[in-house]
Amino acid sequence: MGVLKELIKSLRVTGGTMVRTITGKEMVTTEYPKEMREKPQRFHGRHVLNRYPDGMEKCIGCELCAGACPANCIHVRGIDNDPENPTSPGERFGFIYEINMLRCIFCALCVEACPTEAITMTHLFEMSTTNRQDAIYTKETLLMDESGKVPHMFPDDPLADMSELDSADGWLKATAPAGLAAYEGVQMWQGTPGDADWAPEPSQEERDQRSPVEDLDG
Amino acid sequence: MTWPEVGVVTLRVVLTFVLLLVVTVLNVWAERKVVADMQSRIGPNRAGPFGILQTVADGLKLFFKESVTPRKVELGMYLLAPFLAVIPAFLIFMMVPWGKPFMIGDYEVALQGADLNVGLLFILAMSSMAVYAVVLAGWSSGSKYPLLGGVRATAQAISYEAAMGLAMVAVVMYSARTGDGTGTLSLAEIVERQQGNFGSQFPALQPLLQFVPRWNIFPQVVAFAIFFIAIIAETNRAPFDLVEAEQEIVGGFHTEYSGMRFAMFFLAEYINIFSMSAILVTLFLGGWGGPTFNDTVPGFVSAMLPTVYFLIKTYVVVFVFYWLRATLPRLRYDQLMTLGWKRLIPAALGWLVLSTVVIALVDFGVPWSQ
Numbered sequence: 001m002g003v004l005k006e007l008i009k010s011l012r013v014t015g016g017t018m019v020r021t022i023t024g025k026e027m028v029t030t031e032y033p034k035e036m037r038e039k040p041q042r043f044h045g046r047h048v049l050n051r052y053p054d055g056m057e058k059c060i061g062c063e064l065c066a067g068a069c070p071a072n073c074i075h076v077r078g079i080d081n082d083p084e085n086p087t088s089p090g091e092r093f094g095f096i097y098e099i100n101m102l103r104c105i106f107c108a109l110c111v112e113a114c115p116t117e118a119i120t121m122t123h124l125f126e127m128s129t130t131n132r133q134d135a136i137y138t139k140e141t142l143l144m145d146e147s148g149k150v151p152h153m154f155p156d157d158p159l160a161d162m163s164e165l166d167s168a169d170g171w172l173k174a175t176a177p178a179g180l181a182a183y184e185g186v187q188m189w190q191g192t193p194g195d196a197d198w199a200p201e202p203s204q205e206e207r208d209q210r211s212p213v214e215d216l217d218g
Numbered sequence: 219m220t221w222p223e224v225g226v227v228t229l230r231v232v233l234t235f236v237l238l239l240v241v242t243v244l245n246v247w248a249e250r251k252v253v254a255d256m257q258s259r260i261g262p263n264r265a266g267p268f269g270i271l272q273t274v275a276d277g278l279k280l281f282f283k284e285s286v287t288p289r290k291v292e293l294g295m296y297l298l299a300p301f302l303a304v305i306p307a308f309l310i311f312m313m314v315p316w317g318k319p320f321m322i323g324d325y326e327v328a329l330q331g332a333d334l335n336v337g338l339l340f341i342l343a344m345s346s347m348a349v350y351a352v353v354l355a356g357w358s359s360g361s362k363y364p365l366l367g368g369v370r371a372t373a374q375a376i377s378y379e380a381a382m383g384l385a386m387v388a389v390v391m392y393s394a395r396t397g398d399g400t401g402t403l404s405l406a407e408i409v410e411r412q413q414g415n416f417g418s419q420f421p422a423l424q425p426l427l428q429f430v431p432r433w434n435i436f437p438q439v440v441a442f443a444i445f446f447i448a449i450i451a452e453t454n455r456a457p458f459d460l461v462e463a464e465q466e467i468v469g470g471f472h473t474e475y476s477g478m479r480f481a482m483f484f485l486a487e488y489i490n491i492f493s494m495s496a497i498l499v500t501l502f503l504g505g506w507g508g509p510t511f512n513d514t515v516p517g518f519v520s521a522m523l524p525t526v527y528f529l530i531k532t533y534v535v536v537f538v539f540y541w542l543r544a545t546l547p548r549l550r551y552d553q554l555m556t557l558g559w560k561r562l563i564p565a566a567l568g569w570l571v572l573s574t575v576v577i578a579l580v581d582f583g584v585p586w587s588q
Contacts, residue, residue, distance in 0.1 A: 007546075014256040014545045021255040028258040 033159055039123045044106040045164065046124045047099055048150050049143040050117065050192045057087050057143065058118035058190070061094035068113035073103035090116075097139040101127055117190055122150065123164035126157060148193035226325045231312070234331040238311050241529075242488045246273040249488075249540050256544040277481060285477035290360030299358060300475065300482035303351035306344040307486040311493035313337045315406045317506050317525035329506075329525065330406055338386055338403040341497060342379075345452055348490065349375040352454070352461055352471045355483070359474035367470025370551050371461045374451060377558025378458075382448035384566035385441040388573050389434055389501050395577050396432070405497075408434075409505030435502040440569040442502045444562055449494040451554065453487065455539055457546035458554055465548075495535035496528075503531050 020026040030037060039045075050058045061078020077096040087093040110119050119142075129135050134153060144150045150165040247262060247270055254261025262269035287296070312331025319328040334340050349371055356368020389408070394401035396411045412434060416427040435442045451458040462470035472483045499505060506524035515523075549557070 010545045011541060014541060017258055018252070018255040021258050026258050027260070029260045031260065031263075 036161060039164075043121075043123045043125075044108050045122045046101075046127060047104075047110070047119055047137070047142055048122050048165065049094075049097060049119055049139065050190075051144055051146065051148070052089070053191050053193050055146040055193060056089050057093055058116045059094040059097065060088050060090035060116055060118070061092040062115065064113040064115065065110035065119055068109040070107060070109060071103045071105050073100040074098070074110060075100075094118075094139070097142060099137045099142065100135065101137055102132065102135045122166075124152075124160060124162075126160040127153070129153070144192065146193060222323075222325055226322070226327055230327060230329070231331050233329065234312055234316070235308070237316065238308065238489060238492065241492055242485060243273045243277075244270070245488050245492055245536065246276075246484075248536075249543075252537065252540040253544045256541070280481040280484075281478055283477040285475075285479050288360065288474050291474065292358040292360065295354045295358035296474075297479075299351050299355035300479045300486075302354065303348060303486035304482045304489070306347040306351075307489035307493065310341055310344045311489065311496065313341055313405050314493060314496040314500055315409050315505055316496065316528050318510075318521065319406075320521045328406065333404055333406045335402070335404050337405040338390065338408075341405075342383060342386070345490075345494075346375070346379065348452075348486070351483075351486070355475070356471040359471070361474050363467040363469070363473045364471050366467045367461050367463075367473070371454075371471065373551055374454075374458065374461065374554055374558075377555050378448045378451040378562065381444050381558060381562035381566045382452065384563070384570055385445040385448065386501070388441040388566070388570050389438055389445075391570075391577060392434060392438055392573060395581070405500050405505075409500055409507065412504040413507050431504055431507060433502060433504040433507070438502065438573070440565065441573075442498075444566050444569070445498060445501065447557075447562060449498060450539065450542065451558070453490040453494050453539075455487075455491065456543035457549050460548055460551050460554065463548060491536060491539055492532065495532045495539065498535055499528065499531045503535075 017026065052058060059076075061076060063076045063078065066072075066074040066076045075096065075098040076094050078092040079095045080092050081087055081090070087095075106121070108121055111121055127135070137153070141151055141153055148166075152160065152162060152165065154160070155162070250272070251261040251269070262272040265271040265275045287293070313334060315328065315330040315333070317329030319326050321327070352371040353368045353375075356364040356366070356371065359365070390401055390403060393408050393411055402408060402411075412432050414432045416423075416430045416432050416436070430436065454461045460466075460470075462472065464470075467473070472480055475483060506528040508523065508527035510520040510523045512520050
């Protein structure tokens with residue numbers, strides 16, 4: 001009779017799940033394009049090349065991102081700025097900047113390597129293309145315009161939520177150096193054009209108060 | 219046979235056939251939906267409202283797919299096997315009375331494909347034919363996984379069919395007791411004898427028992443349990459689906475089948491689920507029986523109600539099939555054999571003897587009293 005008891009027990013598990021699913025209390029699957037899940041603040045999505053609030057490009061063509069890239073998917077070439085009409089505040093700027101999205105593993109090592117916070121990641125991941133050439137993002141697609149708007153390969157893509165491109169430097173902001181006592185409450189990143197003023201990440205003590213889950217969701 | 223009679227018979231067969239096809243198409247969808255709910259998933263929801271046309275879409279797709287014939291098959295048997303699966307599946311349901319007979323003019327239309335006086339034997343014969351389909355498909359594919367599936371089917375077939383037959387015998391014996399004393403193998407007659415309630419049988423307990431329908435499940439509950447387990451094995455459903463165990467032997471007997479030939483096996487499986495559930499309902503749960511409210515509702519409603527009752531009862535059983543599939547892990551085949559030979563057959567035999575003795579005692583009294 002032990003078998004019978006176990007049988008009833010297991011039937012209760014599946015039956016209970018069915019009732020909870022039908023009444024809407026429990027559902028693992030979401031209908032993706034119809035309802036999008038909220039992404040964590042540090043989500044690794046498509047890259048973007050940032051500008052300073054005055055419109056200057058942040059990239060100085062140092063190729064550290066290309067060096068850091070484990071998948072060798074970044075191709076950068078720097079060139080000297082025109083002293084009369086500089087593109088970036090530094091000596092040089094990146095005049096070729098290409099990322100092969102088919103090779104990219106979205107590890108964000110390029111973001112960490114960048115000395116000027118020029119390359120960051122957005123929340124957008126809908127990047128499917130119908131041919132390989134389209135998967136190579138050039139500077140034209142990567143660089144935000146002077147008002148801070150980020151272009152997209154396929155502006156009419158019904159799947160992509162373009163507003164996700166606006167959280168361009170969310171990754172950097174999320175990793176603000178709140179861990180160091182001296183920098184607590186201080187904005188440590190360079191802003192971008194059209195960027196709303198984000199509050200610095202809360203201090204370590206404050207974060208210890210919150211649950212880890214809440215912290216992950218930002 | 220006059221022309222109107224031919225018309226009536228044709229109508230019966232066509233109605234039964236259409237009902238079976240519609241219900242089967244819905245059942246494939248229903249199973250996916252129910253199992254999805256039990257796993258906190260959504261299930262098919264693209265084709266039609268609630269995805270109800272999913273099976274139609276799948277069927278169309280399979281219809282237009284190429285039926286690949288591997289080089290090493292035994293061609294004759296390989297081509298025959300899908301038909302051996304699907305034809306007995308249809309024939310089994312032809313025996314099931316799925317509604318109360320009604321009159322068109324002078325002619326009685328029984329809602330049943332055919333009322334054979336050896337209906338139960340016919341069902342046993344046809345359900346055994348279905349095993350041939352599996353075995354032949356497995357053998358003729360000329361490939362190792364189908365062969366393993368076919369071998370498993372042979373082993374499985376014998377272990378549960380004996381218990382299933384014995385459970386049926388107990389019902390037939392009891393059913394003879396409830397009728398005019400003669401036994402019957404006709405399903406229509408078995409259903410007819412389950413109408414009414416137990417109140418008339420035990421006048422002493424009349425007020426209590428008049429609400430208990432005279433279904434065979436109440437006196438024959440052990441036979442019911444054995445029969446239920448046996449029909450799950452009969453239809454090769456989880457937890458006894460080791461014939462087609464995807465995780466171990468790819469698809470078992472239908473590994474080498476594709477396109478419409480695969481669709482026929484698939485169709486046969488779902489037809490079998492429904493018709494076996496229908497037979498369970500017919501034998502144990504009073505078939506189409508239920509209150510028809512002859513006086514209070516219009517005539518056509520009370521004529522339709524038995525069919526509705528039949529479908530409700532059958533779907534409860536079918537739901538249990540889905541439920542068990544979503545719940546139980548697959549048995550090893552030695553476990554299935556142990557269950558069949560060491561548990562079910564002794565239990566069925568014991569129950570048969572017990573009910574024989576009880577029926578004899580009730581009918582003839584204790585031997586020393588004469």
